[in-house]
Amino acid sequence: MIRNEKGFTIVETIASFVLVMTLSLSMLSILLKYKDTAQVENLKNTFQTLKETVTKDIQTDVRNRGLLNIERSGSNAVTFRFQDGTSTIFSVTNNVSSLDADTIRDKHYTYNNINYHIPSGVPDELPAGALAKDYQSVNIDLSDFYRVYDVGTYTIYSVNVNLTYDDLEEDYGIHLTFLVNDEAGLVSVTRNMMQDSSFENEIVSVTEKSAAVTSGPDVVTGQFVGNVTPYDGEKAVYFTCDTGTCNTVLDREIPVTPGRTYTISFYYATGSNVTGSAAQFKDGSGNAISGFNVTDTGESWMRASTTWTAPEDVTAIYPGFGIETTGSSWMAIDAIQVEEGETVTLYHRT
Incomplete structure (x- = not known):
């Protein structure tokens, strides 16, 4: 039986090579899987932080300045009017049909003249001939962006941005509901849609x-x-x-x-x-x-x-x-x- 200078047969050499390659590929697979998991978790944290930051900034102003009302200012913007006479616009870019990479990358919320960047998923450099929209992974739905409900002496304002990402299942958008007394102003910053929910103020029929x-x-x-x-x-x-x-x-x-x-x-x-x-x-x-x-x-x-x-x-x-x-x-x-x-x-x- 023919052996090499180290004393291994050809079969043993090939078997060793196959084993090393198998182990290497397994390790590579584990590393790639770990990297993918880490990237997804990092992406989740990024979107969650964005959601919490914008929500907190708006709710803080509403509580501190007193909400008077919210008015639509276009298909992708609303104006918060406060009891101190000031107002602030909240808007979101939604250029989903654009072919321009920079335009798609520049998705953001704007509140109080501050831009909050929304990760688009479009890489910094595109392959030759590629369309930017094909790399877009963020999905913004404004179909339920602004709603107002008149319920007697109260008005409920609802602002919703549905934001999802191709690799994530959760909705990381902005969802705000405000209950305002038409005479006394802001009652609560809440998601409870039930008016007078403990029966403290109104008669029951x-x-x-x-x-x-x-x-x-x-x-x-x-x-x-x-x-x-x-x-x-x-x-x-x-x-x-x-x-x-x-x-x-x-x-x-x-x-x-x-x-x-x-x-x-x-x-x-x-x-x-x-x-x-x-x-x-x-x-x-x-x-x-x-x-x-x-x-x-x-x-x-x-x-x-x-x-x-x-x-x-x-x-x-x-x-x-x-x-x-x-x-x-x-x-x-x-x-x-x-x-x-x-x-x-x-x-x-x-």
Whole structure:
């Protein structure tokens, strides 16, 4: 058998070479995978920092200067008008159809005359004959950029920039909601779309209630039944029930945007004889929103929530509440929250 000067046969030499190459390729694959993961994490951090910075700058001004209103200033800009007589424009570039690399690279938010750069994904140098738009990885959607809702003595202003990146699943855009009292100015910087969410200020009326409702719903205070007091603030809504399906729908319109996902939550307490939940919230077409799990709470407060996506033809929902009973009982509701997204957050009173 022929051996080389180191005493290895040809077969052994080839096998050693193959093993070394395999290990080298494996190490290279691991390094590349690590590099890709690191790049994605770095990209996530960049977009998250951008989102938090712009959001904080706007919210700080709104809180410190007092928001008067928000007006549209074009397809990609709005003007924040403050109670001290000043105003500031918030805008976003969205040149998605441009072939010019510099134009696409120059995507940015502008607020208070400060530009906040948005990474475009277009490399510094393009191959000969390549189109800049083919390298663009950032996607900006302004279809829901500005909305205003008039709900009685309150106005809700909503500013949304949907920003996604080809390599990332999350939306890293700007999403702001402000509730303004038309007489007193800014009430809260919040994502809670429910007006007077703890029933502290307005009377309660209903659009429907079942025959099993024996009294109410009424706004109550103090120790209104047993040892139960309102969960948040000084007031709650309370109604009593007979055997069967006991439910009611309040005349409180909550604006929503078709196609967007919301998390709906509320705190509730019940008396005895409760076997399950009846229809809770309903949309503007009268369809019940499913997913809530309401049980016998033993006269203590619990929180129920569900996630729901507004159908294309639905622009409002109404708070409704109900229980199934085998005998006399009651239900109390407080601290309602309707917020955009798929996660229930700490309750914020409006």
